[in-house]
Amino acid sequence: MTATANLATRLESLLGAHRVVAAEAELLEYAVDGATPAAIVRPNSAPEVVEVVRFAIAEKLAVIPSGSRSKLGLGMPPARYDIALDMTAMHEIAHYDAGDLTLSVDAGMPLRQLATVLAEKNQFLPLGVPCFETATVGGTIASGIDSTLRNQYGTVRDFLIGAEFVDGKGALCKSGGRVVKNVTGYDLHKLLVGSLGTLAVITRLNFRTFTLPQACGGHLAAFTDLEGASLYRAAIEKSGLPLAVLESLSPDIAALVPGVQPGNDEGFTAEFDAGHWWVYASYEGSEAVVPRIASDLQKLASDAAAASSQFLDAASDAHLGGILREAFDWLRWASPSLAIFRIVLPQINSAGLTELLRAARQPSLRSALLVRSAGIVYLTLFTDDENESTLRSLEAAATRVFSLAAAVNGYATLLHAPLKIKSRLNVWGPKPADFAMMQRVKDSFDPQHIFAPGRFVGGI
């Protein structure tokens, strides 16, 4: 009899039957890259998480914490997977002082629900992340998935001010606090961002919140080629205009946009013909500043010889902003089998992007680019099937993209890839130079490697 054979029964005696599920159909829903857990646990409190983790340590079982499971395909297949730790039953707001702009919230709180609570106080968290309608705050932080709002608000490490979590020794720990400026002790919570559940089970997160802008607007410019779009973006960056979102879409991505319908699109009036490179900018601020940014953008677009340019009203802007926020989600399903790379290049210009497209060019693949801010490029390679020749093309393209990124001191990861590709190459790319340091961090948080083993960079 294996260690996991009567696992559910033993977990039930630990936490009660209502916290544990072992029905086959449900277990399948928690599969990670084909690996299925032996039991699902839904703890209701941090002490219950401690119980489960201590049990896992004692029994040498592997645990994968999850929220709404919208991004479980990130990373490598787990080396072991026994217990799915579903955190969605922990979804309370522990503390919210709108006057201080600070918030402390359980990991399982859905982003959408949190946004509603914050909006009542005219506030928000600048997490413009995919799967927004379902994702939990804990999963969002653990996944490290990009926010489209980073151009203005930075990454989550800039506004995550503290955390509580259960470490790999089964102890409930914390770091940071609930004040906006704090250098007391090591900033261990920063390590949790993007750690994909490999360091600890996040139980609670503390944030600095932000006031909703008075006004916002959007602008869309079309260019006949990549060169024009790149020059326009360069001019925008040089201008220092504060833009909440700045994204460029290659013609293939733009062609998909009209087919994406997250929610109500009645207000969407933008003319979005394919065949062009599109640059989308969204901006916000006071009533006085929004028209100023709009007119500056219009002038920059015209100076860059845009084929067309248009302002988006608030409804259209929200609609298109929502579509681009969700890009990772809908791109995943845009062809029978595909790969999405997240690439960071030191220089975003047409020469660099052209080189990237060239590196990815392989038989039976179609490529598309979504250029975000901060040097981040999403390169999608669409395919029509998962035949061996197609997989070989994908593998060859990935290898070339990884080496191109490394050669220019950037890096690339595969955010999404067919499982068959994951058995041929590591989606995280080559081991980073500081990998040995990461191992030290992993070993100090999770000495027995019970958390999501094998899913992270370099096999962590």
Added chain:
Amino acid sequence: MTAPLLRELNSLLGPANVLHKIEDLILYEYDGSVEKARPDLVVFPHTTEEVSRIVRLAAKYNVPIVGRGSGTGLSGGALARGGGVMLVFARMNRILELDLENARAVVQPGVINLDITRAVEHAGLYFAPDPSSQKSCTIGGNVAENAGGPHTLAYGVTVNHVAALELVLPDGEIVRVGSKHGDAPGYDLSGLFVGSEGTLALVTEITVKLTRKAEAVKTLLAIFDAVDDASRTVSEITARGITPAACEMVDGWTLRAIEDYIHAGFPRDSAAILLIEVEGLLEAVAAQAAAVEDVCLTHHAREVRIAKDDRERDLLWKGRKNAFGALGRLAPSNYVLDGVIPRSKLPQALQQIQLIGKKYGFSVGNIFHAGDGNLHPIVLYDPRDAKQFENAIAASHEIIRYCVELGGALTGEHGIGMEKNELMSLLFSDADFDLMRRVHDAFNPDSSLNPGKIFPLSKGCGEIRVRKQTGAVSAQV
């Protein structure tokens, strides 16, 4: 032990880069804090390779090491609490690369904070963290302490402006963490090392992010007849969601001392002033300044002045940033505290600070980063009077305890160092210490690097190297 190590260091670095005489070492037993601890040797490396070799030598002789920039720190972070070798980075002070197009600079740790801005301002860029000591403090020290400053209210502290680091580990290994652009896959190691107070590694190279200078800036001076009105103004500015670039408070007692010294134009008869700066696009700045002025007047500001030009603005900031020098005229020494509270609790915190001061027989001044709740009460005392010194420490601890009671933290920007390590238990449990200790030991297993810092000595199972203090503080805690 010291003699053979000295010989080896002399041959490695040359005698001009090694100090060993008591009269030279005395200069390095202080920093900006009230603590004291003397190193056995002081060395001045010029390269990362030298740092690595010094560290290996220290390990060979089982001697602790501590890094130091300009020694302006306020928590004893750069003091040799365990004796041993102090590495002063003053001579590793080159700017190695300016990548203006991508707003990055690669610098050595001994570069002075303000010199980064001076090197890039021609391109409309600057380095945002601006501690009051920015004319003399080093970027290496800023990284170790995760330093702040007035403008961190809008722009964040040092960690928000560091992209990558080169480090020397206590065994001499040279490693790089972080990435010049974007966020690299893997754990955010630079986020861990920034602010680790020199207890995990020595920083030998820093890639900083540069910030684009705002199109417009307005600096407002709001004058109040009651401290309470000023603190309520700050709470309401926050609550209304106005984010100024800076929001500083100076109480009447302190501003009179400043005025006598700097003549910044602070009205001597006021109870408190707020120095508020708004930045951004022209249109945004105009609207924000109007909103700030409105809040000030609603809370009974006697007057709100707006700096007419750069000269007036510079003068106001000169008054703020040189305040501690001004206070030096009033007493032989001052103890600048650093606590942080939720911003809505500002009025009651300032009242309580006065009560605590009175209890111990001090007038306590306040000049601080009000916008992010980062208090800096200042206790003037005479260090030659043992009783006064003891009282200053006791008052400080009581104030910090009160900050914690309000839901705050022990330090907003000065660090824990050896000033507050015994107070850490106010916030952290044994489980928290255990994990922090494991992370510490993963990089600095023998506590050879900056021993006796951050962790309470009782929680530091590995801390066997702390020797008796030359200062008196540790006996008081």
